[in-house]
Amino acid sequence: MTTAVSPPSREDDPAEAIAALLAPHLGPHTARNAVRTFCERTLAISPASLAWPSVPRLVAALEPALRTLLGTDAASSLAREILAWVERR
Amino acid sequence: MRYLLLPVSVAGVALALSVLVHPGQGFWIVAVPATAIFAIAAMIAAAFSFRRGDFMRWAWILSAVPYLTASIAIVSAAVLERGGPSALTLALSITGNVLAVPGAALFVLAYRRAGFGFGGLRASAVAIYGGGLILALLLGWPVVATSIRGLAEAQASLQPALDLLSTASDFACFLLGLPLLRIAVALRGGRLSWTWALLAVTKLSLLVADLAFEAAHANAAAAVAYRVIFVTANAAGAAAALSHRAAVAAVYKATR
Numbered sequence: 001m002t003t004a005v006s007p008p009s010r011e012d013d014p015a016e017a018i019a020a021l022l023a024p025h026l027g028p029h030t031a032r033n034a035v036r037t038f039c040e041r042t043l044a045i046s047p048a049s050l051a052w053p054s055v056p057r058l059v060a061a062l063e064p065a066l067r068t069l070l071g072t073d074a075a076s077s078l079a080r081e082i083l084a085w086v087e088r089r
Numbered sequence: 090m091r092y093l094l095l096p097v098s099v100a101g102v103a104l105a106l107s108v109l110v111h112p113g114q115g116f117w118i119v120a121v122p123a124t125a126i127f128a129i130a131a132m133i134a135a136a137f138s139f140r141r142g143d144f145m146r147w148a149w150i151l152s153a154v155p156y157l158t159a160s161i162a163i164v165s166a167a168v169l170e171r172g173g174p175s176a177l178t179l180a181l182s183i184t185g186n187v188l189a190v191p192g193a194a195l196f197v198l199a200y201r202r203a204g205f206g207f208g209g210l211r212a213s214a215v216a217i218y219g220g221g222l223i224l225a226l227l228l229g230w231p232v233v234a235t236s237i238r239g240l241a242e243a244q245a246s247l248q249p250a251l252d253l254l255s256t257a258s259d260f261a262c263f264l265l266g267l268p269l270l271r272i273a274v275a276l277r278g279g280r281l282s283w284t285w286a287l288l289a290v291t292k293l294s295l296l297v298a299d300l301a302f303e304a305a306h307a308n309a310a311a312a313v314a315y316r317v318i319f320v321t322a323n324a325a326g327a328a329a330a331l332s333h334r335a336a337v338a339a340v341y342k343a344t345r
Contacts, residue, residue: 025336026205027279033208041204065203069281071139071146074340081343 015047092332099324107313122160124323135330148195158185186258193265221267259295266292280336287329
């Protein structure tokens with residue numbers, strides 16, 4: 001069974017990790033694109049420069065965008081789960 | 090992939106019945122609204138997997154309205170009317186045609202509103218828009234020309250104006266099917282891609298259905314194709330809604 005938040009393969013790279021967590025829903029292409037777009041727009045950095053402490057801000061910025069496609073409850077559930085995964089790693 | 094099974098099965102059954110049994114007009118008067126009612130139920134179910142303030146709830150509710158008005162109009166025209174459409178049928182047809190366009194547009198807007206972008210999918214964009222516009226001209230022009238000719242020859246009848254409105258709406262929906270397909274390509278590999286892909290199928294099929302309808306008077310195969318496309322498009326609409334509901338449910342299931 002696929003899960004909403006499956007462990008990403010590249011845990012050392014925050015941008016890649018967040019993209020991998022979004023990929024089951026948005027597909028790998030849009031997931032990577034979403035991370036890149038919101039890194040640049042919200043944090044004014046490239047995805048390669050994303051550090052783990054900035055991930056909660058990125059997730060907070062992504063949540064309203066996810067809400068449009070997945071609805072309020074599913075988007076906040078997914079955002080919470082991503083943050084929980086980041087905490088656990 | 091399993092969501093593709095629904096429209097493919099409906100198309101297969103409709104085609105097999107058409108070829109083997111040659112069902113009469115009565116069968117289609119039941120089959121077309123039946124598949125539309127199934128689509129309405131699926132869209133309402135999808136709408137209620139979102140909260141009241143969620144963008145997608147209204148997109149699905151608005152998308153269900155044309156199916157409802159079209160079903161009532163078909164049944165009303167078949168059962169109640171003799172000698173031309175009634176005011177009720179005309180009003181329902183106009184409402185359905187007008188609302189079909191914003192219904193499709195909301196799904197394009199949703200992706201734009203999310204702001205994920207398309208990032209470097211230029212080749213597929215050129216193929217989709219280029220191919221789509223060529224197809225729109227090839228498929229749309231004969232239908233538009235017939236509607237305009239009908240309007241020019243009209244004598245105190247609303248039907249040709251209604252036909253032109255229907256064609257214009259189908260043309261607009263076809264054009265909206267192109268960005269829907271582009272979004273589906275961008276989302277490929279994700280659960281949400283099926284929703285946009287199947288919606289694109291419903292919108293892109295409308296002009297083909299119109300073309301088949303134009304040819305249906307003189308060609309029996311076109312008459313079959315028109316009805317098969319119609320019920321398949323309804324089933325694709327239902328599958329799109331069910332796939333979206335399932336994509337939302339999958340998030341809850343795994344994060345619970």
